[in-house]
Amino acid sequence: MPHLGELERSVMNILWDASAPLTVRGVIDELGGRDPAYTTVMTVLDRLGAKKMVRRERDGRAFRYAPALSRDAATSELLHAALDQAGTDRTAALVHFARTVDPAEAQALRAALDEIESRISE
Secondary structure, eight states: OOOOOHHHHHHHHHHHHOSSOBOHHHHHHHTTTOOOOHHHHHHHHHHHHHTTSEEEEEETTEEEEEESSOHHHHHHHHHHHHHHHTTTOHHHHHHHHHHHSOHHHHHHHHHHHHHHHHHHHO
16 A cells, blocks of 8 residues: 555545545535535545545545545555565564554464464364
């Protein structure tokens, strides 16, 4: 997942939380206290499309935008990119990360790894 700027992250969060694809106006309405120009939001959505973060579908003369991948999938891609930047010592980065999570997150990681291990051994 490419690096996202502040407005791009806000727009993605709106799209992830939406129950259906949104128009540019719909995204602006959800931005709340922020009131960027229509063309600014349209440009951000176009850039997110170029980054393969959103897909768009025609709705009359306008477009509706939806996430191209889930929040979890996008976060996973971001973590993979961070690990790629760790170079040859991905394991050290993973171990350091695991040591910094709270107990509930550690339990979730443990459960996921146990599930993966059980599928591999089948």
